[in-house]
Amino acid sequence: MTAPGRGDDASLIDAARTGDRGALDRLLRQHQPQVYAVCRRLTGNDADALDATQDALISIVRGLDRFDGRARFSTWCYRIATNAALDELRRRKRRPSLSLVDDRGAVAEPADPQAGEAAAQVDERDRLDAALGALSPEFRAAVVLRDLCQLDYAEIAEVLDVPPGTVRSRIARGRAQLAELLDGNQSDPTQRRTPAP
Amino acid sequence: MTDTTPSPASDEDLSAAIDGELDDGRARDLLTDPANAARLEQLNRAVRAVAAPVDPLDNTAVDRLIADAIAEPAAPAAPRRAVRGPAPWLVAAAIAVLLAVGLTLVWTGRNGESNDQASTVSTDLDASAANEERAGADASAESSDDAAAAGEVAPDSGHAGSATTDGTSPATTITPTLPSAVDLGTFADGDALRTALATSFPDVAVTSTSDGPSTASVERCATQLEITLGLDDGPTQIGWATIGGQEALVYEFSTSSYEDGTPTTLVTAVGAEACNQIVFFER
Numbered sequence A: 001m002t003a004p005g006r007g008d009d010a011s012l013i014d015a016a017r018t019g020d021r022g023a024l025d026r027l028l029r030q031h032q033p034q035v036y037a038v039c040r041r042l043t044g045n046d047a048d049a050l051d052a053t054q055d056a057l058i059s060i061v062r063g064l065d066r067f068d069g070r071a072r073f074s075t076w077c078y079r080i081a082t083n084a085a086l087d088e089l090r091r092r093k094r095r096p097s098l099s100l101v102d103d104r105g106a107v108a109e110p111a112d113p114q115a116g117e118a119a120a121q122v123d124e125r126d127r128l129d130a131a132l133g134a135l136s137p138e139f140r141a142a143v144v145l146r147d148l149c150q151l152d153y154a155e156i157a158e159v160l161d162v163p164p165g166t167v168r169s170r171i172a173r174g175r176a177q178l179a180e181l182l183d184g185n186q187s188d189p190t191q192r193r194t195p196a197p
Numbered sequence B: 001m002t003d004t005t006p007s008p009a010s011d012e013d014l015s016a017a018i019d020g021e022l023d024d025g026r027a028r029d030l031l032t033d034p035a036n037a038a039r040l041e042q043l044n045r046a047v048r049a050v051a052a053p054v055d056p057l058d059n060t061a062v063d064r065l066i067a068d069a070i071a072e073p074a075a076p077a078a079p080r081r082a083v084r085g086p087a088p089w090l091v092a093a094a095i096a097v098l099l100a101v102g103l104t105l106v107w108t109g110r111n112g113e114s115n116d117q118a119s120t121v122s123t124d125l126d127a128s129a130a131n132e133e134r135a136g137a138d139a140s141a142e143s144s145d146d147a148a149a150a151g152e153v154a155p156d157s158g159h160a161g162s163a164t165t166d167g168t169s170p171a172t173t174i175t176p177t178l179p180s181a182v183d184l185g186t187f188a189d190g191d192a193l194r195t196a197l198a199t200s201f202p203d204v205a206v207t208s209t210s211d212g213p214s215t216a217s218v219e220r221c222a223t224q225l226e227i228t229l230g231l232d233d234g235p236t237q238i239g240w241a242t243i244g245g246q247e248a249l250v251y252e253f254s255t256s257s258y259e260d261g262t263p264t265t266l267v268t269a270v271g272a273e274a275c276n277q278i279v280f281f282e283r
Helices: A006-017 A021-043 A046-066 A073-092 A117-134 A137-147 A153-160 A164-183 B011-018 B024-032 B034-051 B059-071 B088-110 B124-156 B190-196 B215-229
Strands: B181-187 B237-243 B246-256 B263-271 B277-282
Touching: A006 A021, A006 A046, A006 A073, A021 A046, A021 A073, A021 A137, A021 B059, A046 A073, A046 B059, A073 A137, A073 A153, A117 A137, A117 A164, A117 B034, A137 A153, A137 A164, A137 B034, A153 A164, A164 B011, A164 B034, B011 B024, B011 B034, B024 B034, B088 B215, B181 B190, B190 B237, B190 B263, B190 B277, B215 B246, B215 B263
Parallel strands: B181 B237
Antiparallel strands: B237 B246, B246 B263, B263 B277
């Protein structure tokens, strides 16, 4: 997933700040796919992702004057989107939810898997959503920002406001847990090689 | 001294090697060591799964999201979908109603009307809120008219719990008994108040520096909040404060979450004169 470049944004940001609604519209359209993608991966379902995306876009509009240009605009948007999605997750914690992750920590197979490629893709997506949902939000955010958004460790550290070493650890531990969940590995967690933080 | 032994490697090193965040020599050692192959493949499967593209939103949804974001006012709004009752647009419309009613009441007060009249809340306001709910997304535009109408009839309507001027039945009493108000002190802004009340509402007032708001003012804003927020019960706690130089009333309501019906507490501060919302949060 590639975010728009710095040059594409600068003129739009300047124009949007002077009240050019067309420029603001274009700016939001350029970054909305990345914002939604982060929200979708972090929240794990369409409805919450839509709410988080709406919150994020509103925050972007409201905070545009405070964007100082030190980071890439796309990184700034990722930060806002991540916070919006994590806020949505906190709100969702109070709601009951169905999970595909069973008591042993493995992602359960769908009870009635449908045939066909489209159904398989949906199953795959559901399994990923369930596996990501089983990670702590901190690990999930680090993994998504790295593997979906292709941010480097320094950028992720900036987005999450944690040291790069913490980013490295969270990504490693998040991926390791994800690999276990997606593979349905029931091995003793103490035997896994991920070091303690 | 750096340990250059290539295996067995930790997940953290393997993961960093996958990301190119390890120095080239060390990464090459790890990635080419057969002892790490199986684990690398497992981790890479996780990487590929997360990296799979997310299905984009359809154009209609994108148009709506962006239009809503651009149309959103600059001032912070109440939390979305946080409480049972009004939709976000209705909250915005209700704030407009409160502002219009408040300004009208202030205006009437300045023109020689009695304070009792100014503190009156008409049940027509309830009807106004209901009308806005039916009006859908265009409610904010229409709400000004509704608010003006409510403001016009308010002075002639009954005060909550008292008889009307024409001797008919009193208006609906929404806040029959209110708890005593406590002086919460002075705050730089709404965020400072929010921080101070983040966990609980103080039972004991700070050193009082004023006589506090009038009972009529406390009742008027409480009633308006109950109506506009769709609350069944009156406030459980009331205080007053100075927020950013503005005299404010602070209310705490016990209600249930809009999302799942679980008990929740709403805290809101409004301007003491016009009942305009200053801060609103849930805990």
